[in-house]
Amino acid sequence: MDHPMESSAEENIVEESHKLIDSLDKLRVSAGTSSSNFKKKPVIIIVVGMAGSGKTSFLHRLVCQTFDANKRGYVLNLDPAVMSLPFGANIDIRDTVKYKEVMKQYNLGPNGGIMTSLNLFATKFDEVVSVIEKRADQLDYVFVDTPGQIEIFTWSASGAIITEAFASTFPTVVTYVVDTPRSTSPITFMSNMLYACSILYKTRLPLVLAFNKTDVADHKFAVEWMDDFEVFQAAIQSDESYTSTLANSLSLSLYEFYRNIRSVGVSAITGAGMDYFFKAIESSADEYMQTYKADLDKRKAEKEQLEEERREKEMEKLKKDMESSQGGTVVLNTGLKDRDAAEKMMVEDDDDEDFKIEEDSDDAIDEDEEDEEMNRFYV
Numbered sequence: 001m002d003h004p005m006e007s008s009a010e011e012n013i014v015e016e017s018h019k020l021i022d023s024l025d026k027l028r029v030s031a032g033t034s035s036s037n038f039k040k041k042p043v044i045i046i047v048v049g050m051a052g053s054g055k056t057s058f059l060h061r062l063v064c065q066t067f068d069a070n071k072r073g074y075v076l077n078l079d080p081a082v083m084s085l086p087f088g089a090n091i092d093i094r095d096t097v098k099y100k101e102v103m104k105q106y107n108l109g110p111n112g113g114i115m116t117s118l119n120l121f122a123t124k125f126d127e128v129v130s131v132i133e134k135r136a137d138q139l140d141y142v143f144v145d146t147p148g149q150i151e152i153f154t155w156s157a158s159g160a161i162i163t164e165a166f167a168s169t170f171p172t173v174v175t176y177v178v179d180t181p182r183s184t185s186p187i188t189f190m191s192n193m194l195y196a197c198s199i200l201y202k203t204r205l206p207l208v209l210a211f212n213k214t215d216v217a218d219h220k221f222a223v224e225w226m227d228d229f230e231v232f233q234a235a236i237q238s239d240e241s242y243t244s245t246l247a248n249s250l251s252l253s254l255y256e257f258y259r260n261i262r263s264v265g266v267s268a269i270t271g272a273g274m275d276y277f278f279k280a281i282e283s284s285a286d287e288y289m290q291t292y293k294a295d296l297d298k299r300k301a302e303k304e305q306l307e308e309e310r311r312e313k314e315m316e317k318l319k320k321d322m323e324s325s326q327g328g329t330v331v332l333n334t335g336l337k338d339r340d341a342a343e344k345m346m347v348e349d350d351d352d353e354d355f356k357i358e359e360d361s362d363d364a365i366d367e368d369e370e371d372e373e374m375n376r377f378y379v
Contacts, residue, residue, distance in 0.1 A: 042074065042132070042139035043285045044166045048199065049177030050192070051148040054212045057268035058177055059145050060086040065274045071140045074132065078162070079147045080117040081110065089145075091128055093121050115152050122158035129165050141281075142170070154199055163203055167296060171285040173206045174199060180265070181217040186236040189222060190247040197257050205292060206284035209263035214272060219265035225251075226258040 045062070049055045059075075066073040077089040080099040085092075097120050103113035132142060144166075146153040153159040166172045176196045183189040200207045211219035225232040229251040236244050262280040266273035 040171065040289070041136055042072075042142050042170060043281060044142045044144065044170045044172040045281060046144045046146065046163065046166070046172065046174045047177060048146050048150055048154060048174060049212075050150055050179060050195075053177045053179040054268050055148070055177050056082070056085065056145060058210065058212055058266065059143055061266075061268045061271055061274060062141075062143055062277075063087045065271065065278070066141060069278075072138060074135065074139050074142045076128070076142060076144045078118065078121070078153070079114075079145055080121075081114050081147065085145075091131065093117065096124070097121050111149055111152065114147050114149060115156055115158070118147070118152065118156065118158040122161045125162055125165050129169055133169065136170070142166075150195075154202060163205070167203075167205055167292075168300075171288045171293075173208060173281055173284040173288065174203055175208045175210050175281075178209060178211045178222075180211045180213045180219050180222070183211075183222060184217060186225070186232060186239070187243050187247055189225060190250055193226075193254055193257070194250065196261075197254060200257070200261075204295065206287050207261060208277070208280045208284055209261060210277060211263065211265045212268055214265040215267040215270050219263075223263065223265075226261075226263065229255060 047055050047059050047062075049058075056079075063073055063075060075087060075089045075091075077085060077092045077094070080093045080097055080102075082094075097117040099113055099117050102108065102117050102120070103110070106112070106116055108116060132139070144162075146159075153162075163172070163174075176199060178192050178196075183192055196207065196209060211222055221235075225235065232251045233248055236248055262284060264273055264276045264280050266277050
């Protein structure tokens with residue numbers, strides 16, 4: 001016959017288990033929550049590119065073009081080291097993080113200071129998204145200017161956090177700015193295309209190639225190289241180095257990349273090609289809603305499923321621990337008891353050593369007295 005106290009303890013265990021399960025159920029976030037908060041406006045345009053490609057000048061032209069077309073834009077500056085901007089930024093990282101102070105405090109170089117500043121800013125980026133969400137109905141575009149060192153944003157944890165935060169809330173398009181005059185060399189052109197391809201696979205977002213500085217060099221050669229790899233091979237044929245052979249092989253590998261990418265020629269100085277650029281942005285935003293958002297929701301659902309499985313495993317473990325304890329008190333070993341015992345042993349060892357030293361000193365005194373008596377005897 002079971003003891004009434006044991007049965008009541010088991011009932012308490014079951015009741016506490018149900019309470020814990022109910023509390024965890026309340027904390028669960030459904031997979032459709034993020035989709036319900038998703039807004040189709042504004043379109044986020046993240047501008048990235050190599051140092052010197054004209055990102056800031058290009059962004060200035062975008063702001064001016066938006067104003068002339070009676071569109072409503074919002075500017076976010078993520079470059080903490082820029083001295084001055086040719087346009088006004090609605091949200092500026094320099095107002096929150098002092099780049100030079102970060103370098104002094106953490107004893108960093110220029111690149112380390114920029115990355116740390118961006119990491120600090122990313123910790124509060126949910127507030128930035130909230131500000132834009134409140135103004136979403138009043139905006140058409142949000143322009144994001146990134147640091148000149150492209151790898152700091154594209155390959156850092158903070159860059160991924162910022163990009164995913166935008167992509168989970170608004171249609172987001174990445175614009176890769178290419179320095180057209182410098183890309184007339186087939187090797188440099190291939191390097192730019194490889195970097196653009198890596199950004200596409202890293203962000204998993206629509207990508208638009210903006211060949212800047214077309215007022216200096218026309219971008220038609222780049223379009224021909226992307227459309228027909230034989231033209232590119234003919235252009236690189238005169239170079240017999242290892243890099244040219246590698247670029248020749250890569251031109252075939254990137255053929256699918258060229259087929260599914262949007263590219264436009266623009267000039268940040270004259271404003272040429274800006275209408276085509278905004279058409280490419282609109283097409284990319286539609287592609288985001290049809291393809292990329294579905295993939296994003298799928299990845300979110302998979303992540304939430306893994307989180308759900310982790311919670312269930314923790315609950316099972318907790319229930320087993322509670323059933324094994326039978327409602328009794330579980331004493332956690334914090335190490336304090338062992339530490340007290342160790343200190344007690346150390347004290348006892350010290351007492352033994354003191355006692356040993358006293359014995360040794362007494363023996364030494366006895367030996368000195370015997371020596372004096374012997375000396376007296378011989379005298």
